[in-house]
Amino acid sequence: MTIIAILLSFGLCHFIRELGGFRKRRWLTGWVDFSNDAFGKLPLWPDVLGFLVITAVPLVVLLLLNKLLYSALGTTGAFLLALLVLIYSFGPRDLDTDVAEIVDAEDDEKRLAALQKLMGKPVPEDPEKCRAAAVEAVFSEALHRWFGVIFWFAVLGIVGAFLYRMVDWLVNEDHKLTDEQKGLFIRLQQIMDWPAAQLMTLSLAIATDFDSVYTAWKQYHDEQGHGLFDGDNGFLLASARGIVLTGHAARDGYADQIEGPMIGLQQAMDLTWRILGVWLTVLALLLLIGVIV
Numbered sequence: 390m391t392i393i394a395i396l397l398s399f400g401l402c403h404f405i406r407e408l409g410g411f412r413k414r415r416w417l418t419g420w421v422d423f424s425n426d427a428f429g430k431l432p433l434w435p436d437v438l439g440f441l442v443i444t445a446v447p448l449v450v451l452l453l454l455n456k457l458l459y460s461a462l463g464t465t466g467a468f469l470l471a472l473l474v475l476i477y478s479f480g481p482r483d484l485d486t487d488v489a490e491i492v493d494a495e496d497d498e499k500r501l502a503a504l505q506k507l508m509g510k511p512v513p514e515d516p517e518k519c520r521a522a523a524v525e526a527v528f529s530e531a532l533h534r535w536f537g538v539i540f541w542f543a544v545l546g547i548v549g550a551f552l553y554r555m556v557d558w559l560v561n562e563d564h565k566l567t568d569e570q571k572g573l574f575i576r577l578q579q580i581m582d583w584p585a586a587q588l589m590t591l592s593l594a595i596a597t598d599f600d601s602v603y604t605a606w607k608q609y610h611d612e613q614g615h616g617l618f619d620g621d622n623g624f625l626l627a628s629a630r631g632i633v634l635t636g637h638a639a640r641d642g643y644a645d646q647i648e649g650p651m652i653g654l655q656q657a658m659d660l661t662w663r664i665l666g667v668w669l670t671v672l673a674l675l676l677l678i679g680v681i682v
Contacts, residue, residue: 390468391543391681392672398475412480414558421564435567448548474547478538478554484530488658492651520653521630527657528629532586540585553581586622589664596663597632605631
């Protein structure tokens with residue numbers, strides 16, 4: 390059911406763009422505001438208690454809904470809920486659509502605006518820096534929009550996918566959280582991102598040039614001066630940036646046919662599709678040997 394739900398939800402999101410309007414999250418703002426008003430005076434609420442309650446209650450509601458649907462419809466009900474949770478958790482927009490909007494822009498002004506929207510920051514004026522930033526943006530967004538959700542769905546089911554997206558919203562959007570609560574959510578997001586980013590890097594190595602990716606991965610950790618489990622997920626961005634900017638991405642497959650002013654962005658998107666192919670292949674093998682269902 391895991392890989393079927395992933396494939397079906399991914400296909401539905403890709404071909405039915407209107408499903409993006411399904412991803413409303415006003416309920417989360419309401420829930421955070423309500424919990425602060427109702428429990429704000431409790432000891433440790435501004436710290437770990439608030440973090441736990443804000444996180445746990447929506448997950449408990451989701452599990453109860455899953456149990457209810459399973460009791461009423463059996464595995465069909467659980468599958469339909471998994472499909473809805475995945476569609477809801479992917480996004481907030483379709484990455485390939487955002488990249489296509491940049492590549493197919495009619496003029497430089499529209500392209501710049503779309504690229505800035507994808508990056509979430511001003512576009513560097515230097516062409517090489519712009520190309521590197523575009524590659525990083527594609528892989529960073531791929532991690533947060535696709536691969537983090539897929540990984541945690543495969544590991545923890547609907548709870549994992551929903552938790553990943555909820556934490557992402559709590560970290561990156563404006564909610565009434567204390568500094569301590571925000572810090573805990575940021576740390577949780579880093580923990581959840583780390584294994585997915587490592588597997589993305591490994592998949593990138595399998596899909597392109599293993600030695601080049603490994604060299605970039607190792608160099609990043611050596612330069613940062615910290616252990617494997619410390620720091621952020623910059624190793625993924627460093628590996629992706631290296632494999633595109635050094636030309637390795639253009640030496641095989643479809644990537645060597647890509648042309649145009651946004652060639653780095655297009656190559657990064659091509660590599661993202663390849664990584665997704667590796668992941669789905671591995672999930673299919675895990676299904677065949679009975680590791681997942």
